[in-house]
Amino acid sequence: MNAPFPQPEDAPVPEETARAPRGRGQRQQQRDQAPRAPKRDIDGWVLLDKPSGMTSTQAVAVVKRLFSAKKAGHAGTLDPLASGCLPIALGEATKTVPYIMDGQKTYRFAVTFGVETDTDDSEGKSVAESDHRPSDADIVAALAGFHGEIMQVPPAYSALKIAGERAYDLARGGAEVVLEARPITIHRLELVERPDIDTAVLEAECGKGTYVRAIARDLGRLLGTRGHVSMLRRACVGPFLEEDLVPLDELKARAEASEADLKEALDPVGSALEEIPQLNVTPSDAHRLRCGQSIILRGRDAPVLDGHVAISCQDTLIAIGDAHGGEVLPHRVFNWARQNRPDRPRGPASRDTRPREPEPREEVHAPYYEDQD
Known part of the structure; x- marks a missing residue:
């Protein structure tokens, strides 16, 4: 009678399959098995001074990895040969990308x-x-x-x-x-x-x-x-100037120093909307806009607006809307389920890492609404 087939745990391992796969060294395998940093909700603009020789896609990948950001994109491709201003949007800032791409x-x-x-x-x-x-x-x-x-x-x-x-x-x-x-x-x-x-x-x-x-x-x-x-x-x-750019080496040094230093390189989400009209609304109107409903601008002092507007409530950017004939319809609604970092002045001096007193801000609790592209 033939001997029974060996069970999988008893089966000998052929020598050729016991070796490491070709082309992948031990160091590469260790990197593959190392735990990856969890992705985070990071919102803001990184005004990268892209070095020559790097594609825009590669630059976005590096910045996204440095911040461990869940979502990232850029506002206008630069050729590998080119250097300079490559605005990279993280998190909620990706909703403002079209307004930068349309800029001068x-x-x-x-x-x-x-x-x-x-x-x-x-x-x-x-x-x-x-x-x-x-x-x-x-x-x-x-x-x-x-x-x-x-x-x-x-x-x-x-x-x-x-x-x-x-x-x-x-x-x-x-x-x-x-x-x-x-x-x-x-x-x-x-x-x-x-x-x-x-x-x-x-x-x-x-x-x-x-x-x-x-x-x-x-x-x-x-x-x-x-x-x-x-x-x-x-x-x-658009509104992003050459003096505001951050070199890639500086970003990497900040990431190695501390998370706080890295976040100092972020510009606020609303900085992309400086060239369109601004509109401040009441909390009740803000609630309607967050629910996708339009609002009517009433009163003798109501602003006369036509076209895209950036809408804020209590110093917090809540939506981008389209205004026409006194009516404002939300076009993009921002999700601030987490409290956004206070805005800071832009420019080289704004990257000072000395401790500052936080600006007082009333929290606005809003339900989560996912925009459909």
Whole structure:
């Protein structure tokens, strides 16, 4: 008679399966098995000074991990080549992202003449060259044609979608990418420096949807040469200014120091709404807005509002609404089941970590309402 099959606990372990999986060392396995920090409800804006060489998605992941935040997103992609202002929203601040993305942006960038690339920046391959170099006067004269509302063809390597596919994915796959011209607005574009005959440093203030790489490409062609972006820095986005930016190394140092130091780098949720009208309401009206109901602005002194408004009650931001004809309808309602950190002045001096007396604030207890995107 044959011997019975061994039970699983008695079965010998083959030598090849007892070894550690290939490609994963002991240190990596220890990291995988280490307990992860619990995610927390963190609300506010991190005005990151993104370093060059990092994608916007990578930057968001680093900041989210430093804060152990449950929810995070950014307000406008920066190319890996670019540095500067990358506003990162945590928690309830993600509800204000559209108001930052629609804001005006300021860029400082260098155009290198003589070479046009397939990506319109220095990371791409050369597709056309020219020996001609424009004079300062030629550049200044050409920039006048880029002011106001103009039509611009986005770069082939962009995040725009064609039949559901990202343009840069199609371009990297070797497909021919043809994008239609779109209207954009450039409020200011000027020459600020000419380091050498091959390079011009420009500064632009522009609206949503503007591609600086396309400006460099089109400027080179207009000047009878070729051009691409060799340096790009975003200085400002909406109300967020360059002097308010926090370098990534500073954030990491704060995280190692203490949680309190790290939170000092947060800007309030409402700082994203400084450029839209503000409205203060009574507690009873605040309750209606939290329940998704509209309110009517009555009285001789009632403000005349039209469009988006930031609504507060007792110094606490409660909603973003749409006002028209004296009626205000809530568009985004904030969940302050946990008490929000008091607002602080913005700017470098506001990051002083010396202890301060907390500002008195009356708690507003509100039910939880989940907005539907």
